Amino acid sequence: MMTPQRLLMGPGPSNVSEKVLLATAQPTIGHLDPVFQTMMEEVKALLRFAFQTKNAMTFPISAPASLAMEAALVNLLEPGDTAIIAQKGVFGGRMADIAARAGANVVLLTFDWGTPIIPDVVAGAIKANPDAKLLGFVHAETSTGVCSNAQTLCALASGGGLLSVVDTVTGLGGIPVNVDAWGADVVYSGTQKCLSVPPGLAPITFSDRAIEVIKNRETKVQSWFCDLNLVLGYWSGEGGGRSYHHTAPVNAIYGLLEGLRDLKSEGLEARWARHQQMHQRLSDGLGALGLEFLVEEGARLPQLNTVLIPEGIADAPVRSLLLQKHDIEIGAGLGTLAGKVWRIGLMGETAREENVDRLLYALGEVLQDQRQPAVA
Numbered sequence: 001m002m003t004p005q006r007l008l009m010g011p012g013p014s015n016v017s018e019k020v021l022l023a024t025a026q027p028t029i030g031h032l033d034p035v036f037q038t039m040m041e042e043v044k045a046l047l048r049f050a051f052q053t054k055n056a057m058t059f060p061i062s063a064p065a066s067l068a069m070e071a072a073l074v075n076l077l078e079p080g081d082t083a084i085i086a087q088k089g090v091f092g093g094r095m096a097d098i099a100a101r102a103g104a105n106v107v108l109l110t111f112d113w114g115t116p117i118i119p120d121v122v123a124g125a126i127k128a129n130p131d132a133k134l135l136g137f138v139h140a141e142t143s144t145g146v147c148s149n150a151q152t153l154c155a156l157a158s159g160g161g162l163l164s165v166v167d168t169v170t171g172l173g174g175i176p177v178n179v180d181a182w183g184a185d186v187v188y189s190g191t192q193k194c195l196s197v198p199p200g201l202a203p204i205t206f207s208d209r210a211i212e213v214i215k216n217r218e219t220k221v222q223s224w225f226c227d228l229n230l231v232l233g234y235w236s237g238e239g240g241g242r243s244y245h246h247t248a249p250v251n252a253i254y255g256l257l258e259g260l261r262d263l264k265s266e267g268l269e270a271r272w273a274r275h276q277q278m279h280q281r282l283s284d285g286l287g288a289l290g291l292e293f294l295v296e297e298g299a300r301l302p303q304l305n306t307v308l309i310p311e312g313i314a315d316a317p318v319r320s321l322l323l324q325k326h327d328i329e330i331g332a333g334l335g336t337l338a339g340k341v342w343r344i345g346l347m348g349e350t351a352r353e354e355n356v357d358r359l360l361y362a363l364g365e366v367l368q369d370q371r372q373p374a375v376a
Ligand SMILES: *Cc1c(COP(=O)(O)O)cnc(C)c1O
Pocket: 012, 064, 065, 066, 067, 069, 091, 138, 140, 141, 142, 143, 167, 168, 169, 170, 190, 199, 200
């Protein structure tokens, strides 16, 4: 089997190092093998480090990140509960959809795409809905490239007696994520963005307060697979009390373990700084090409750059030439931003000088190509 060697500069997956790929190719062992259980414990400890939390219930869900979103919401919400969802892009909308399907009354707060969530608006909604149970929002909105202030939003939630659910799928390993300092209740991520591990696993962490709420539910969680009460026995049970729930994706966990060890040895601050530096390098280069950002400087995610497509340039041919001629993938705009922006990811392994320079060179060439008047 031959897959092409792409430089992945879209909204995920990001490039995976040779080391992580080799780890996933190690012999498969049983998911209840003591050696594998030791690996699981190391993965959990390293995820606590990545999330900056002491939460015991911190583990990777065996699924893409959307299932972590679903697990967070269906475990906390019971029919008739009120959920405030602050939306500033595609993924906040997905949260609202899941909450509504779980039977919650959704109070949807929408913000312009390309701008952050405004805390005062959230504070007003919390005041106007004193019975609301949770606040859900996306920290790093991958559809727009906007960062919202998770610390402030989580503080508003806990101040009003609400649980907070934070989507940091694109944040973890790229920008500061401090679950305990935020006082967040359920925070989840994915492997294929700034952790640079193949897609298919979803790190998640639950505060003790969230676990209490889940244990004291009046109704059963309607999803068997997502029911944390059942998953708990599989992922917890330190000292060998583990019981079968589903078969963990053993080789995928090898890859996650290797990727998290790399994160630990690089260090969180160094990793965040590298993303910021590569963003600056990209931003300088794009400026030189005459390209502009959708998002205001202070709210930009370094790892997801939304660039306005210049007047007179067609979206699809540029992306297609980058892929076919230069083996570089960048992302298209989503939803209302389709055809208006490109999304350039600098996530994890992708966030390296040589990659930024390679893209800038290729994009310069492709744009020049597209601007040339057709010769008759
Ligand atoms: C990518 C992403 C998801 C969904 O992740 P999948 O692994 O594709 O299910 C959810 N939220 C945000 C903010 C994302 O960027």
